[in-house]
Amino acid sequence: MKNTAINRVVILGALAIIGIMAIQGYLLVTTWDNEEKEYQEKVTIALQNVVKGFEKLGSTPPAFDIISQVTSNYWVVNINDFIDPKNLEYFLRSELESVRLTEDFEYGIYNCDSKKMAYGKYISFQSPIDERPIAPPSVKEQLPVHDSYLYYFGVRFPHRNSQIVSNMRLALILSGILLITILFFVYAMAIILRQKRLSEMQKDFINNMTHEFKTPISTIRISTDVFLKSPEINASPRLTQYANIIQEQNTRLNNQVEKVLQLAKIERDNFKLNLEETDLHGLVTSVLEGMRVQVEKQGGTLHCELLAKSPIVKADRLHLTNILHNLVDNATKYCKDAPNIILRTTDVAGGKIQLQVIDNGIGITKDDIGKVFEKFYRVPTGDVHNVKGFGLGLFYTKNICEAHGWKINMESEPGRGTTVTIII
DSSP: OOHHHHHHHHHHHHHHHHHHHHHHHHHHHHHHHHHHHHHHHHHHHHHHHHHHHHHHTTOOOOSSOOEEEEETTEEEEEOOSOOOHHHHHHHHHHHHHHTTOOSOEEEEEEETTTTEEEEEEEEOTTSSSSOOOSSOHHHHHHSOOOTTOSEEEEEEOTTHHHHHHHHTHHHHHHHHHHHHHHHHHHHHHHHHHHHHHHHHHHHHHHHHHHHHHHHHHHHHHHHHHHHHHOHHHHTOHHHHHHHHHHHHHHHHHHHHHHHHHHHHHHHTTOOOOOEEEEEHHHHHHHHHHHHHHHHHHTTOEEEEEEOOSOOEEEEEHHHHHHHHHHHHHHHHHSOSSOOEEEEEEEEETTTEEEEEEEOOSSOOOHHHHTTTTSTTOOOOOTTOOOOOOOSOHHHHHHHHHHHHTOEEEEEEOTTSOEEEEEEO
16 A cells, blocks of 8 residues: 555544544533433422422412522422421422432431521432431531521432433443444554555565665676677587576566566656657567567467557557566466467557457456456466466556556456457
């Protein structure tokens, strides 16, 4: 993956995470506010019904300012009359249950003449019979006196927050799942970045090693040329054969090194084409003449069908030559019998030229066709074991075609050959 693509993934991923966290945070806050508002409404409704219950018993509460919320979990109710604890407990239990508030609470009855709490109790719905003793010290300390009222009672819900959190269980579970997903994404991005660093180190090592190969390859080529020009070597057919083998293998190794170097430039995005007007037919003819001996050694044939009427194209001559070499070389190597290879050019719509390399080789399955242009991928050759290479030829060919803006396509069928088409 290229640096720009990785940076794009990291930036978009970070923005997505920030956006999702902001939305989730907003939803949690909104849900909390809604639950809190609903809780307050339930308590207010229950306390209003408690006041109505005392009105039926003859009490006369004030016309306004009856219920006051002192804190988030503490309410006071002005009855303005003496309060019977048994009646109050009955009304509180029944009215809170009617609005589905069945959590523990504590209440206190006040007489402001004495500035003291006259009665208090902790009520648990889980143990309705044996509640805490009357007026425990903790209740006295926690339920303050309200100086504005004469006779009133106060109700506090010590587990209010936990009740609201319990009602938000689904939202909290979803938030937890989202947090796990975010952590997984961060971990995955850390792995990707680490693999990227390792990949860059590997590429740098290969590129540096490949550059180091250039000097000995050049030295071997010069030495081989000296050997082939030496009368002593030419006088011995055996030595001449060995010198030719050295020259041939040195050329092959040099081509592979150049290919790796060019691919490294492409992957670093500093690859530049030297575009010039090129006679495609002349270039095809030149390449075929240079490879005809190799094909004929295997008993095969190499044909040209140059049907395009205007063969002048704008291309990088060196890389176009390498493309033709790669395609013809593949057609020659991946063949059980004598290779019969056709290079054909035709005119197509839009003023374009179609270049095809057609062979009668072993063919490629549909599953492999989608992978042959990947780096280092090599098609399994079955019982053909003499095919050498690194899986870079078609990867290089595809990248060069894309750099030119050309389209490349492959059609093949096992046992019936392969056709590679380039639209120039």
